[in-house]
Amino acid sequence: MSHLAVSEWGRIAVLDRPGEGGFTRPQANALIAAARAHFLGGDEGTTILRDHFRHLTAGQMVGVIAAPGCSLEIFPKIDQLDTASSEGRRTVRERLVRMLDVALDLDIGDGAASAMARQAEGLLDILIRLFAEKLLTEARRGLPRAYLQHEDDLPALRGRLNVVRQFTAHAVRPDRLACRFDALSSDIPLLQIMKACVLALRRHARVAETVRKLDELRFVLADIADVSIAALPWQAVRLDRTNRRWEALFGLARLFLKRDWQATHHDPSAGQGITLLFPMNDLFEAYIAALMRKILRPVGLSVETQGGRLFCLIEEGDQGRRRFQTRPDIIVRDRQSSAPVAIVDTKWKRLSPAIEDAKHGVSQTDVYQMMAYGQLYACPDLILLYPHHPGLGSGPFATDYLIHGSTDRLHLRSIDIAQREGGIVAALAAMFQRWGAQDPVVSG
Secondary structure (H helix, E strand, C coil): CEEEEEECCCEEEEECCCCCCEEEHHHHHHHHHHHHHCCCCCHHHCCCEEECCCEEEECCEEEEEEECCEEEEEECCCCCCCCCCHHHHHHHHHHHHHHHHHHHCCCCCHHHHHHHHHHCCCHHHHHHHHHHHHHHHHHHHCCCCEEEEEEEEECCCCCEECHHHHCCCCCCCCCCEEEEEEEEECCCHHHHHHHHHHHHHHCCCCCHHHHHHHHHHHHHCCCCCCCCHHHCCHHHCCCCCCCHHHHHHHHHHHHHHCCCCCCCCCCCCCCCCCCEEEEHHHHHHHHHHHHHHHHHHHHCEEEEECCCCCEEEECCCCCCCEEEECCCCEEEEECCCCCEEEEEEECCCCCCCCCCCCCCCCCHHHHHHHHHHHHHHCCCEEEEEEECCHHHCCCCCEEEEECCCCCCEEEEEEECCCCCHHHHHHHHHHHCHHHCCCCCCCCC
16 A cells, blocks of 8 residues: 655656655545545635646645545644654644644543654554554443443333234233333444444555454353444434543544544545545634633633634615624633634735735735634734744744724734643733733653
């Protein structure tokens, strides 16, 4: 199987014959078909992959796109880290796994993420191994069970009598009683999803140790019904205090089997490969929001993502229809009054140093959008947050603007995601220090 890695916006050669450093035309066609089938693919899959005949270009996605006989791993473009070397790829992969862990609440842990990123062959291998290890650990602690309704013909009454069946099918069989009863069983929707995920991942696991663990899980889950991926009972799963420890596993299963992130779309015809793709803009936003919650919750502030939903305009007249709804990336609110104290818009774009552009490459559209947010939500502090790169200097980038005609301010900030979690949290705490944010203890 051919496996290649590239950074977002990177090129992948299309070769006339099999060789290192590229895909053959049939393999490239298979990857393009997988991109078109994915709901994030956009027009002809060009959001994920673009076909230039002699080469493919990756879009602003990160993750893995797989097709029969080939797979492509797409890394985030982090300027301080070089993906040309194997060591650089392992470091970027570790950083990506940590971002996914924090953003999706996968409960991996910093040490485990580092070890997996350095031992596994690719992101897909890391996540498959993580799922197998966590599921095996929970299965050894005991499978969750629930009371399920059963119907059976028994020699003695159990539960309630099924009167209709008793006086039709057993009218001349007084020795058989048609019973309806509840019995504890592990054949529940949650475990049906776990088994379907194990069977699906077994076809794609490449590491021998991971394959062994998946085979052990197939034996452990042998009594659970086989359900096709298209018919899995996602809506029937109920997570409560009795099975809360399975929540991270359920999230991982959704990641593998539903082929998307933060959506409910699933295309059963999307091919035989497993495709895990994350828009880098959305991942950066979710990652920053999750870390902000750690530092702002203790000081009485809440972090709301993709909320607000106020409208810019209201039509005059009797109808008064509202138009142009807004959804700021992150709204920081006072928990007692619910008043917005800051609005943060994350941008996975490259800021320019002042020597190149006095406006730092900030889009005029982004500025207008932030000013609209400030007006609609009566918010005095607006923050545009970008990833840091060496061209901005050694320390965090910070530039502040006073908005004309008001005391509101627009702040440009950068955050260096190449550093460990503790450094990122400390930088965010310094950014929100005026509201009492303090750097919590974070591993790494």
